[in-house]
Amino acid sequence: MATPMSWLAFGSKLIYSQFFVRIPYPTSDFSGQTVIVTGSNTGLGLEAVRHLVRLGASRVILAVRTISKGEAAVVNILASTKATKDTLEVWSLDMSDYGSIKAFAARVEKLDRLDAVIQNAGILSSDLKMINGEEAHIVVNLVGAVLLGLLLLPKLRESGKKFRTRTRLSFVGSDVQYIAAFKEANSTGSLFEALNSQEGTDMGDRYPTSKLLLLYAVREIASRSPVTSDSNVIINFMTPGACRSDIFRDDVSWFKNLAKELMLTTFARTTEVGGRTLVDAVRPDLGVEAHGAFLMDCKVAVNGPNVESNKGQELAQRFNAELFPKLEGISPGITKVLR
Template sequence: MGYGYTFIKSQLFTQIPYPQSSFSGQTVIVTGSNTGLGLEAARHIVRLDATKVILAVRTVSKGQAAAANIIESLNVPSSRVEVWQLDLSSHESVIAFGKRVQSLDRLDAVIQNAGILTYEWNIVEGEESHIAINVVSPILFGLLVLPKLRETAKATGQSGRLAFVGSDLHYIAKFKEAGVSGSMFDALRQKEIADMGDRYKVSKLLLLYAVRELAARNPLSSSSNVIIDYLTPGACKSDIFRDDLSYVQRLGIGIGTALMARTTEVGSRTLVHGVSSDVGEEAHGAFLMDCRVFPNGTNVDSERGQSLQKLWTQELFERLELIEPGCTTA
């Protein structure tokens, strides 16, 4: 079946289960949780009895407003929600966040949700912005929280969970830039050949390659009992389209969204599922859609996909070692 069929079936004919599994006693981090899917996922996890939910946000005042909103809506003590600064467009900020995480008594689950979608060309930390914010920083962040997740899993005897929010659009990434020989980072940094209509999809495909590699490098064992997964929330009504779009583009997106998209609350259920006690070992290194393991698609499973994953992850992990020495082996 093609992507169109899968998409329509998911959006219009699939019920996303309301999260019920308890997070009692747990500490959970959700990035990009001042708004959209991250905010609603954090709200669910507080409702499900987590002791502490950390909103990891780039603007602390926005995070504080989100925390107040969660606390008021659920009528819970303010100590249950903390706000920590995290800017994925700065390696320094991600590294500082990773160090701060070491001060926690425990860390049971993390949702790396923050991300961008833009048609504009921007450079962040030397890379095109989707590559920096949707791929390099999320994986750096994942590597830096992994030791604390492992430590907690060992102490509690329960699996830790680390979920990355991707997109099912990885299925239809064209990724023409991959045809350029040499370094993939170099190819993705060339403005002249960039297809900005495809770049978000490419970034989510590269994120999936990286999550699969991260999971393969950290197989489930008694010393590393952390389930690492990649999930899609499906198409949801949020503020993800922040570009200055034309009236016609806005109308098109508005109509499409009105007809097909989930509310952020419904979409957020998939984020909660990705780090709940419902995810089993089969989710490790897998793509989750509609709260279950889904086929990766030809962009991953084909010979070309396998070869691109190998090339990309080799380059990416070498780069991460340069950014924060020791992070890929900690």
């Protein structure tokens, strides 16, 4: 079990963030830049793309699992911005399929430049769904996200050097990492075996745990990929806060539906406002303090006890000791990009 923040402390943070923080309207200049946004046919990803084209990005790649949905998103963006059709591209990417992620990364290698990646695709479900023997949140929100991030890191480094710019890689996490219980940590054996066991899975905790483990991985990657002249890439983990999107579409229990309705009607941000936070996490003038950081409300936030406590640090180490060899199994040589 991890060391979650108390509900009182989490609730206070949430109330402050949702009611009292004003999320700035993005104004950074993305002229000439190429940006990838995963899961951008709807929700926060779609709104992030809309901001990016408004801010002058010259090429935005919508990485989506259903091409027709990506094309519909392009039509929607073109109708509401001054963007031209050649600015927006729809590429196929299924985060539940490691083969698709590798094929996508191979296609990215051929780009002339890559300035920023927003790893936004994610799922939240109360159903236990297995994909080739692995639980779906673990595949999509965690292993797939880290796999793609590491595969794209060399291209981000190369572009940084070639165009003398600072490139950015942001993982869309969640503030619910603060309250993840991660009961699977009680297992004495393999953490992945426990996470992918179909016995007694607490699906209410699965989404928060997938985001906490993603944070452990992102912090490790950032510490093993320091910002230097050879690797001028800022890597971070961010939360958009609670937003009115489709994320709850597969969350079916009546209690959660009630809680969701309450949340959505009282304090959730619009997806447009949530999209601002995604763009802020990859803005060109991002400082080095954002590297390896947890960003909330467009600022570096405290990591919380699940990360900072002795137990949290031990768990992160134990988890990463399993994750990186696992990634080597999926894509041999992938961890060579890290120190």
